[in-house]
Amino acid sequence: MGENQLQQVDQAISRSVKAFKKWRVIPPPVRGEFVRRIGEAFRKNKEAVANQIVEESRKIKSEALGEVQEVIDICDFAVGLSRQLHGLTIASERPLHRMMEQWMPLGPVGVITAFNFPVAVWGWNAALALVCGDPVIWKPSDKTPKCAKLCMKLISQVAKEMDPDGKIIEAGLLEFLPATKDAGIQLVESKEVPLISATGSTKMGRLVAKAVAERLGRSILELGGNNGMIITETADLALARRAIVFSAVGTCGQRCTSLRRLMVHTSIMSGFVVKLIDAYKTLKIGDPMKSDTLVGPLIDAVAFDQMQKAIKRAKAEGGTVIVGGDRVPSPKGLSDDFFVNPCIITMPNITAVVREETFAPILYVMPYADIEHAIELNNGVPQGLSSSIFTNDIREAELFMSAAGSDCGIANVNIGTSGAEIGGAFGGEKDTGGGRESGSDCWKAYMRRTTNTINYSSELPLAQGVTFE
Numbered sequence: 001m002g003e004n005q006l007q008q009v010d011q012a013i014s015r016s017v018k019a020f021k022k023w024r025v026i027p028p029p030v031r032g033e034f035v036r037r038i039g040e041a042f043r044k045n046k047e048a049v050a051n052q053i054v055e056e057s058r059k060i061k062s063e064a065l066g067e068v069q070e071v072i073d074i075c076d077f078a079v080g081l082s083r084q085l086h087g088l089t090i091a092s093e094r095p096l097h098r099m100m101e102q103w104m105p106l107g108p109v110g111v112i113t114a115f116n117f118p119v120a121v122w123g124w125n126a127a128l129a130l131v132c133g134d135p136v137i138w139k140p141s142d143k144t145p146k147c148a149k150l151c152m153k154l155i156s157q158v159a160k161e162m163d164p165d166g167k168i169i170e171a172g173l174l175e176f177l178p179a180t181k182d183a184g185i186q187l188v189e190s191k192e193v194p195l196i197s198a199t200g201s202t203k204m205g206r207l208v209a210k211a212v213a214e215r216l217g218r219s220i221l222e223l224g225g226n227n228g229m230i231i232t233e234t235a236d237l238a239l240a241r242r243a244i245v246f247s248a249v250g251t252c253g254q255r256c257t258s259l260r261r262l263m264v265h266t267s268i269m270s271g272f273v274v275k276l277i278d279a280y281k282t283l284k285i286g287d288p289m290k291s292d293t294l295v296g297p298l299i300d301a302v303a304f305d306q307m308q309k310a311i312k313r314a315k316a317e318g319g320t321v322i323v324g325g326d327r328v329p330s331p332k333g334l335s336d337d338f339f340v341n342p343c344i345i346t347m348p349n350i351t352a353v354v355r356e357e358t359f360a361p362i363l364y365v366m367p368y369a370d371i372e373h374a375i376e377l378n379n380g381v382p383q384g385l386s387s388s389i390f391t392n393d394i395r396e397a398e399l400f401m402s403a404a405g406s407d408c409g410i411a412n413v414n415i416g417t418s419g420a421e422i423g424g425a426f427g428g429e430k431d432t433g434g435g436r437e438s439g440s441d442c443w444k445a446y447m448r449r450t451t452n453t454i455n456y457s458s459e460l461p462l463a464q465g466v467t468f469e
């Protein structure tokens with residue numbers, strides 16, 4: 001990394017540390033007002049931001065609009081939260097004493113984002129961090145830097161309108177680093193940044209986890225997924241088919257929650273697979289800006305190459321390609337893009353290639369005979385992000401969601417694996433990293449907890465009955 005960039009990152013971190021000193025004592029509802037205005041800016045500029053997302057990430061327009069909507073939704077959530085950052089009051093064992101717990105701002109939060117959600121993931125982190133009293137330092141993906149620039153432009157306008165003299169919103173409150181991996185490494189290693197929230201591949205997460213742990217910092221890791229769905233004998237198959245197609249081919253199979261493995265009960269396997277093939281054959285593949293397109297291109301040539309390698313390996317491991325997998329000619333004017341026919345491969349079991357996340361639209365289909373075996377197959381991969389079951393049998397549904405069921409962070413019934421709402425905690429177990437972001441009580445990760453004991457007596461009793469006189 002050049003001297004210039006090293007300095008740029010250092011200066012951004014220093015500005016952020018300075019901004020924290022001011023921001024942490026601003027009343028949370030005032031911080032919420034800033035976030036409310038950010039949400040409004042995204043509402044007004046939804047179309048422009050979505051167009052930029054399509055241009056760089058190549059997802060279809062409707063999904064890009066949905067991504068901007070996630071930013072708006074998390075801002076709304078965070079505004080409410082800004083009046084709700086609550087602690088506990090706890091009974092003390094000592095007379096005339098009270099204990100309580102408070103949540104305090106933590107400090108600058110480093111946010112590293114992946115190419116496939118170039119705006120929403122930053123939004124999830126930034127909205128919560130800001131109301132919690134923390135500045136944000138964003139390291140975007142090198143594949144989507146213009147999305148980040150556009151967001152930062154919108155935000156600096158919001159800041160100027162709300163606080164023209166920079167009395168409460170300092171420049172360092174929302175920082176934006178060069179999109180390079182080296183800038184990410186420098187951010188992760190900085191002791192001035194107590195929390196790193198990193199979204200991307202498991203390979204990246206292992207490096208980030210190690211570097212942050214080395215300096216005893218905190219991390220939220222949102223890493224790769226390898227998501228499964230169980231189709232039982234009693235499933236509503238028409239509903240399941242629609243959910244499978246959206247989950248497996250949406251964003252051209254490039255969501256962390258994309259459906260990659262389908263476990264189908266042997267009694268319905270052959271007929272159901274034929275229907276799936278029919279559905280895949282009607283998919284409209286093409287220009288992601290066109291409203292009737294369902295599948296845009298892969299992000300780049302590397303992704304195409306990885307898809308082809310995975311298909312080859314699956315065949316060598318006993319799989320049969322039953323539809324798709326090949327490259328599709330690009331529409332006029334989009335010759336640099338890599339369009340593919342989404343692929344379905346039947347597999348006898350979980351093999352080495354099935355255990356890996358290939359970031360492309362490949363769906364492995366496997367038969368199962370009983371629900372316990374289906375759950376074993378669901379859990380039999382290193383990743384643990386999302387999962388789902390289609391069933392009308394309440395026993396199967398409850399078992400899937402129980403301690404003996406899915407081991408993933410997300411376990412759905414009668415809906416697909418992708419397309420989470422912001423109200424719930426988002427994230428997964430095992431190689432997915434264990435982090436949680438977005439709704440529920442995820443805000444606590446952006447704050448530090450203090451326990452206070454207050455003595456309002458004239459005595460000094462010690463805990464556990466200890467005497468010291």
Ligand code: NAD
Nearest residue numbers: 113114115140141181184185200201204222223224225256
């Ligand atoms: P990637 O790992 O290649 O890059 C992600 C980000 O990490 C980029 O900004 C990159 O520059 C940065 N980075 C890479 N190495 C780094 C290092 N050593 N130190 C600091 N930063 C580093 O991932 P990608 O190809 O952009 O995205 C696809 C992956 O992201 C998939 O595995 C997908 O499942 C995952 N993902 C996970 C979630 C989730 O919430 N679990 C969401 C979106 C994407």
